[in-house]
Amino acid sequence: IWPAQIHDCKAAIRWLRAHAGEYNLDPDRIAVMGSSAGGHLVAMLGVSNGVEDLAGDLGPDTDQPSGVTCVVDLFGPTDLLSMNDYPSRIDHDAPNSPESLLIGGAIQEHPDNARAASPLSYVTKDDAPILIIHGTDDPLVPFNQSERFLAALKEADVESYLIPVEGGQHGGFNNREIDRRISVFLDRELRGGTGEISTESVKAGKRGEN
Numbered sequence: 001i002w003p004a005q006i007h008d009c010k011a012a013i014r015w016l017r018a019h020a021g022e023y024n025l026d027p028d029r030i031a032v033m034g035s036s037a038g039g040h041l042v043a044m045l046g047v048s049n050g051v052e053d054l055a056g057d058l059g060p061d062t063d064q065p066s067g068v069t070c071v072v073d074l075f076g077p078t079d080l081l082s083m084n085d086y087p088s089r090i091d092h093d094a095p096n097s098p099e100s101l102l103i104g105g106a107i108q109e110h111p112d113n114a115r116a117a118s119p120l121s122y123v124t125k126d127d128a129p130i131l132i133i134h135g136t137d138d139p140l141v142p143f144n145q146s147e148r149f150l151a152a153l154k155e156a157d158v159e160s161y162l163i164p165v166e167g168g169q170h171g172g173f174n175n176r177e178i179d180r181r182i183s184v185f186l187d188r189e190l191r192g193g194t195g196e197i198s199t200e201s202v203k204a205g206k207r208g209e210n
Helices: 003-017 037-047 080-085 099-101 109-115 144-157 177-193
Strands: 030-033 072-073 132-136 161-168
Touching: 030 037, 030 099, 030 177, 037 072, 072 177, 080 099, 080 109, 080 144, 099 109, 132 144, 132 177, 144 161, 161 177
Parallel strands: 030 072, 072 132, 132 161
Antiparallel strands: none
């Protein structure tokens, strides 16, 4: 039950920092990327640095910070209470939906818990830069989840980008342009690159295409 999942993620980040010297890592340049439920978790990592309730106390490295340098969020849920406001194959408000199981009860019956598990709830001006990629025809996590997240990030003056994938479903986009833009974003945030990040929509390729 939430927030066990983000406690795991933050413990992993702390471990990486504590052992950075052993693995020749730069503890000040850590990017995270995830899709769907993983997108939800990396988005939460990007917006919750300093939120004590989400830090947890797992592992021996609690003296290490758990913030990240930048985030690539691929079609992750961001506002659990609004997921049923848009077309989806899933009844997100049902007691057995993925989101309800995450928080331990039907989300509309536990709005405080649902908000506590929503990245949108934690957006502030100090958040990590975030690149969001989402298929416009996603049948599981509505595209509007990423639109709402981007709007909140922009309002808080967080460096943030949304790349819509036209006709894209829940992943499987098959378009190398998406990989290229992710690389440009990571190069900018981790290595001081100067490449421009285009937020023009890209088209989803057919299976087997690249």
